[in-house]
Amino acid sequence: MLPFLSSLLVAQATSSLTFRELPPQFIAEPQQVRTLPGKLNDVLVFNSNSPEVVQTEGVLLSTFPPNGKQVPSAHLNKPMEGRFDIFTHHISRPNQPRTLYQGILVHNPTSQTVIVRVLQGASYLTSPDAPFVQLPPVVEDPSGRIFSGPGSRLMGDILRGFNDPQLARRITIPPGQSRMLFSLPISPSNARSTFMRVYSDGPVYVANLAMYEVPDQLSEDTEVITYRSPHLNEWRYLMTKGNLIFPRDLAPTPPNAIRPEEKTIYGRVAGISVGSEWEATVSDGPGKPYLSIPERGKAFSYPLSTVTTGTHGTQQVQSAPMLVRYPDTAYQAHGNYGVHYSLTLPLSNKTNERQTVAVALQTPFKQDQYADRLIFTHRPQGQIFFRGTVRVAYKEQDGTTQARYFHLVQRQGQQGEPLMRFNLAPGESREVEVDFIYPPDATPPQVLTVRTLELFYGDSR
Structure with missing residues (x-):
């Protein structure tokens, strides 16, 4: 039903x-x-879950300022500082076989070096990291080996204090420059869930971006195309020139239009929420x-x-x-x-x-x-x-x-x-x-x- x-x-x-x-x-x-x-509590959360299904390249969530951007409406103009969390959950269903990369770009707008520390974090794909499997209603799990789906494994591991070795522990960002917090693949028809607790000792702008793997330069004696993950400058270019990813999810029902007898569309989240x-x-x-x-x-x-x-x-x-x-x-x-x-x-x-x-x-x-x-x-x-x-x-x-x-x-x-x-x-x-x-x-x-x-x-x- x-x-x-x-x-x-x-x-x-x-x-x-x-x-x-x-x-x-x-x-x-x-x-x-x-x-x-x-x-x-009042800890901010960089909260990226819309659109859940990603079919094109572009911006998923950006807190960068809109000035100087080709699509100003794709940027929410809100720096983050001190303790904040990052949560993202997205599915790749492209119309082409190339691997989609998800990247978190962090920019230091100040005249001082900023250090962003990852206090705890983990990131999982549905396949092969955490496939959906049938489980009984209750299973005692002393060692953290029981899970079904990336969200299940992710939050269970964070609850236990686990730190994912594929994520950086800290990044140093010189004045006026940007660095990648991570750049991770999502193969076609796969999903990735990521959660990070971070601390920044200065204000930073954060963007969650999606880009397909990039073709390498072809040599003269081969017709085989090889691909690589995007470089920092390519992520920066996408952030500056890119639009919000389409198609979008269903728009939410406005709060003043909610009726108990009618179906309410809550919508998926893309923004900064307050409370961790x-x-x-x-x-x-x-x-x-x-x-x-x-x-x-x-x-x-x-x-x-x-x-x-x-x-x-x-x-x-x-x-x-x-x-x-x-x-x-x-x-x-x-x-x-x-x-x-x-x-x-x-x-x-x-x-x-x-x-x-x-x-x-x-x-x-x-x-x-x-x-x-x-x-x-x-x-x-x-x-x-x-x-x-x-x-x-x-x-x-x-x-x-x-x-x-x-x-x-x-x-x-x-x-x-x-x-x-x-x-x-x-x-x-x-x-x-x-x-x-x-x-x-x-x-x-x-x-x-x-x-x-x-x-x-x-x-x-």
Whole structure:
């Protein structure tokens, strides 16, 4: 079933029917949905995902000034400095067999040398680096060998602190000059996902460009054409003379034109978004350093990566705002690709009985009306809505911290299996950390659910 059609059916059913009257394919779980504490930080993200499919050469995203450029509208005129992230995800589907190169050009407009340091980064192709493979809904992955697709592998490796050796650790840019942060191939019908955390000690302009491999000079005694990757001057020429890459993606629905009963086009992102991390301690409220577990048999949830029409009744939109963007691209960084969610849950058993508490990530049907229920389906089918790695860390009784990594695959309407299960004695507390980097090739929102089980289990896992 198509995602929009499924959501439409859910909206129609829940708008007029009670829990017991839902069509049999749906499950209505009566659990409280709470606003997620915290907020996005103010770290800028060079965010390039539109157009996703690249069929020509040109400019994907440029923060260069428009003066002196052949196509001024291709440049957003916003320097970046200090800590910022770079996220790009693009697919090459050219009308010719040549390899497409993606290049990040960085320019120093100042009279002083600027050093750009890559604090962490990785870049993967779908083939051969991270092909899409079928995986179970939950696989524990202590060594980082479980992934499906470049977005899944990329964010899992970044979460673990991995640094890709094919990326430079630092580049030095003399006054008024440009350097390539990277120039990497995307073979035909392939995709590349890249994420970098960088620090620049001075203002720089950044451009994400696409160019086909360049023919070498033919010698007089051969008719064989060989190709090479583009040189710096060729990248600079493309940045100065190039246009935005066409065809473009679908333009987004303006915020003032969004209607719940109509399909909303969010659009893909091309610009600078604001916010690289959502860090929060999830507690009972301000001044309360604990999170009381639910009553036995009950649960509560916190939405993750919410969008305008999918807040689960909380009215909290977590999508990162755009500082600058192209007019035909997303108004917000919907999906928060590359945003690190770092959540601490100081679980506390305030009851007089031993309880077993489970923590899970779930993908209910998107809705914006109810904060007292989540809608699932008995047999999730169709498009995968989440494919990525989640880290769960907790303290043992002896004070040592254990960290476990799980790779999840969830479809729309999937309840999700518990990631961890804890036994808590009366009055006992346990701090649990849940963090993940929202992966490309995922569709928001998800929820983080805490449930106290009906039965007490004799062991924890």
